[in-house]
Amino acid sequence: xxxxELENELRRTFALAxxxxxxxxxxxxxxxGRDYHPRRRNRRLAAGITATAAAAALVLILGLSGAIxxxxxxxxxxxxxxxxxxxxxxSGTATLTINPRVLFEPATLQRDLEADHIPAMVTxxxxxxxxxxxxxxxxxxxxxxxxxxxxxxxxxxxxxMPAGTKLSFGHFQLATSQQTSIALIDAGSYTCTSTAPxxxxxxxxxxxxxxxxxx
Amino acid sequence: xxxASDTASKRQFEGxxxxxxxxxxxxxxxxTGDPRDAEDLVxxxxxxxxxxxxxxxxxxxxxxxxRRILINLALRDADRRTxxxxxxxxxxxxxxxxxxxxxxxxxxxxxAEFRWALTQLxxxxxxxxxxxxxxxxPVGEVADILxxxxxxxxxxxxxxxxxxxxxxxxxxxxxxSAAPRPI
Numbered sequence: 001x002x003x004x005e006l007e008n009e010l011r012r013t014f015a016l017a018x019x020x021x022x023x024x025x026x027x028x029x030x031x032x033g034r035d036y037h038p039r040r041r042n043r044r045l046a047a048g049i050t051a052t053a054a055a056a057a058l059v060l061i062l063g064l065s066g067a068i069x070x071x072x073x074x075x076x077x078x079x080x081x082x083x084x085x086x087x088x089x090x091s092g093t094a095t096l097t098i099n100p101r102v103l104f105e106p107a108t109l110q111r112d113l114e115a116d117h118i119p120a121m122v123t124x125x126x127x128x129x130x131x132x133x134x135x136x137x138x139x140x141x142x143x144x145x146x147x148x149x150x151x152x153x154x155x156x157x158x159x160x161m162p163a164g165t166k167l168s169f170g171h172f173q174l175a176t177s178q179q180t181s182i183a184l185i186d187a188g189s190y191t192c193t194s195t196a197p198x199x200x201x202x203x204x205x206x207x208x209x210x211x212x213x214x215x
Numbered sequence: 216x217x218x219a220s221d222t223a224s225k226r227q228f229e230g231x232x233x234x235x236x237x238x239x240x241x242x243x244x245x246x247t248g249d250p251r252d253a254e255d256l257v258x259x260x261x262x263x264x265x266x267x268x269x270x271x272x273x274x275x276x277x278x279x280x281x282r283r284i285l286i287n288l289a290l291r292d293a294d295r296r297t298x299x300x301x302x303x304x305x306x307x308x309x310x311x312x313x314x315x316x317x318x319x320x321x322x323x324x325x326x327a328e329f330r331w332a333l334t335q336l337x338x339x340x341x342x343x344x345x346x347x348x349x350x351x352x353p354v355g356e357v358a359d360i361l362x363x364x365x366x367x368x369x370x371x372x373x374x375x376x377x378x379x380x381x382x383x384x385x386x387x388x389x390x391x392s393a394a395p396r397p398i
Contacts, residue, residue, distance in 0.1 A: 002373040003313040009320040010348040010376060014245075017326045018349060023240045024398055027254045031236050034258075036265035038228035 084109055106171065118158050119166040119187060127170025128192040130185040133203025134165045137184045141167070141206060164188065172196040174209075182206040228268050232261055235278045239285055245345045246289040248334035250398045256292075260285040282350070283360045286342050290361075293338030308377060316380030323383065327397075332382040340375030347372055 110122035121128050139160040156167065161184065170181045174196060181197045183205035200207055239260060243253030264271050264281050271277050307315075323329050333341055339361065346357045347368070358365045 001369060002376055003310060003317070006313040006317045006320075006376055007348065009317040010344065011351070013320045013323060013326075013329055014345075014349040017245075017329055018241060020326055021241050021244055022398060023237045024250060027240065027250065028236055031240075031254065031257055031261065032229070032232055035225075036228065036232070036261050038224055038265040038268035 084112075106169075109169075113167075118156070119161070120169065121166050121185065121190075122169045122171075123192065124171045125173075126192045126194045127172070127181045127183075127197055128168045128185055128190045129183050129205075130190045130203075133205070134162050134184045134186055135203065136160060136162050136165070137204030140184060141182060170197070177209050180206075180208045182208070224268060224272070227272055228265060231264075231272070231277055235281055238278065239281060242282055242285055242345065242350070243289065244398070245330070245333060245349060246286065246293075246338070246341060248330060252292075256285050256288050259288055279356075286346065286360055290338050290342060308373065312377055312380075313373075315384075316376050319380040319383045328383065332379055335382050336375055336378055340371055340378060343368055343371045344375050344379070 106122040106124045110120050113120040113122070139157070141156050158167075161167065164187055165184045166187045168181075168183050168185045168190070172179045172181075179196055184203070197207060236257060239257045240250075240253050243256040244250055247253055247256065260281050263284050264277070271280055274280055320329075333344070336344070342361060343357060346352045346360060347354070352360075354365045354368050358368045361368070363371075
């Protein structure tokens with residue numbers, strides 16, 4: 001049994017430590033700035049995928065040195081959801097972190113990528129590809145070999161994406177893991193499948209697996 | 216089109232979130248030592264509360280419910296974090312050990328070291344200390360949050376305090392790479 005002297009010292013030390021903790025303004029702004037959709041009825045945030053815990057997340061560092069197509073007013077700042085963070089950097093690049101620990105939000109991610117001039121098609125429970133696939137994936141996307149850890153970095157240079165192409169992300173919840181397939185697609189000619197790919201897309205692509213269970 | 220009742224529900228949730236954000240962030244930071252992880256925890260907590268808002272808003276203490284969610288999310292994630300953990304022999308127990316532990320806490324001159332030492336504890340021990348001595352919750356409530364008995368809370372608190380003192384008084388300095396990230 002812990003003595004009251006020790007309990008009092010613990011309380012005192014925690015109080016002192018607490019006095020040094022301030023919630024960063026930008027964190028508070030992000031936390032309170034998003035719409036959490038509190039409805040009177042239950043609402044699923046993404047079809048087909050339940051909240052998960054996984055060992056890795058996807059980080060995309062995007063080079064925007066060449067805008068693709070027309071350039072509407074550029075968003076600045078940070079978009080942060082539980083599922084991903086998209087940071088527009090002052091240099092014109094953007095940093096995208098996807099956190100597969102929580103629900104995947106394909107519609108939101110696609111919208112925000114496109115708002116940053118990155119043509120994309122983001123789906124959950126399906127994957128869209130073109131046959132033949134447009135060339136240029138290895139110039140547009142690079143994934144260095146890394147030890148398994150919380151985050152896997154994927155570098156994408158949208159300036160290297162051929163005109164008329166999109167970056168296709170297909171996210172799948174498997175039995176004991178999650179999988180994200182990435183490929184370049186012809187925006188005007190592609191097909192989608194609800195079967196999780198087991199191999200890299202033809203013409204180049206990426207297949208990322210994260211282990212973890214569902215909660 | 217959003218209905219008036221949905222708008223009212225949303226406003227009510229926003230009020231709850233504005234009032235609870237700071238306390239939840241602090242809880243998350245004490246549990247993880249990382250402000251980014253703390254923010255992740257709070258965000259996921261808000262999402263889960265929002266999903267059940269129709270029930271949560273009727274509770275006497277919605278913030279307590281949110282804190283319970285956050286703590287359990289932190290415990291769920293804890294075993295996936297690759298932190299350097301102090302390799303120590305089992306800590307001593309008893310009144311003298313408690314006196315030594317109390318002295319170790321009094322002699323702390325850098326609270327960042329205390330926050331680091333917290334992150335070196337097993338997650339459940341950390342949770343017990345945070346809930347009992349930072350949130351100042353009674354033993355019964357801590358037991359309810361963690362899904363264990365009151366006796367387990369007490370014994371875990373005792374072991375955690377002893378371990379904390381052991382970490383604080385070890386001769387080796389804390390590894391810099393494991394230091395809590397500053398806010």
